[in-house]
Amino acid sequence: xxxxEQSPQSLIILEGKNCxxxxxxxxxxxxxxxxxxxxxxxGPVSLTIMTFSENTKSNGRYTATLDADTKQSSLHxxxxxxxxxxxxxxxxxxxxxxxxxxxFGRGTQLTVWP
Amino acid sequence: EADIYQxxxxxxxxxxxxxTLECSQTMGHDKMYWYQxxxxxxxxxxxxxxxxxxxxxxxxxxxxxxxxxxxxxFPLTLESAxxxxxSQYLCASSQEGGNEQFFGPGTRLTVL
Numbered sequence: 001x002x003x004x005e006q007s008p009q010s011l012i013i014l015e016g017k018n019c020x021x022x023x024x025x026x027x028x029x030x031x032x033x034x035x036x037x038x039x040x041x042x043g044p045v046s047l048t049i050m051t052f053s054e055n056t057k058s059n060g061r062y063t064a065t066l067d068a069d070t071k072q073s074s075l076h077x078x079x080x081x082x083x084x085x086x087x088x089x090x091x092x093x094x095x096x097x098x099x100x101x102x103x104f105g106r107g108t109q110l111t112v113w114p
Numbered sequence: 115e116a117d118i119y120q121x122x123x124x125x126x127x128x129x130x131x132x133x134t135l136e137c138s139q140t141m142g143h144d145k146m147y148w149y150q151x152x153x154x155x156x157x158x159x160x161x162x163x164x165x166x167x168x169x170x171x172x173x174x175x176x177x178x179x180x181x182x183x184x185x186x187x188f189p190l191t192l193e194s195a196x197x198x199x200x201s202q203y204l205c206a207s208s209q210e211g212g213n214e215q216f217f218g219p220g221t222r223l224t225v226l
Contacts, residue, residue, distance in 0.1 A: 043217030
């Protein structure tokens with residue numbers, strides 16, 4: 001069964017600190033993995049996308065890593081800001097269907113305190 | 115920022131009412147999707163469309179229906195709303211050959 005598991009479920013950090021979010025998946029055949037940021041009451045917005053051959057990708061203070069062998073990904077946030085408070089969702093796409101089916105994790109709810 | 119819009123953003127209605135959630139995109143995308151999301155849970159695909167006059171049911175069974183008469187418009191209808199339909203509904207679109215989905219802001223539906 002194709003699944004995406006994220007940890008931790010929730011995280012509270014102080015402004016300026018770094019944090020790392022984890023994602024494990026069993027989706028096969030694998031196409032790509034995205035990290036989305038979802039602010040409360042809004043739709044998800046893509047932060048990074050990684051294909052099988054990529055093992056790291058940065059977008060400003062966000063750095064994603066991918067280990068396709070162990071089927072694990074992480075999202076590292078550097079020098080956190082209050083605006084980073086959101087849910088971060090790991091989304092894996094398979095390449096076994098014309099729809100490009102997406103498998104969503106439940107997200108990590110990050111709260112940044114001043 | 116993606117050009118995909120949903121209305122209304124919030125809706126509170128009584129049981130038994132018929133409602134239509136609107137979704138429009140101006141990117142010319144052929145593929146469109148509806149997801150249902152409960153707090154703290156993953157998004158579940160309830161409907162999708164490959165293009166005009168194409169609609170399919172998703173992974174999660176839903177009593178809602180959709181239509182795709184125009185490329186840019188993908189409304190979702192509930193004929194008789196129930197409290198179990200209370201949830202957030204997210205619309206998304208993607209271009210042919212690509213699988214990045216662009217999401218609308220969502221409609222938070224509460225059925226009393």
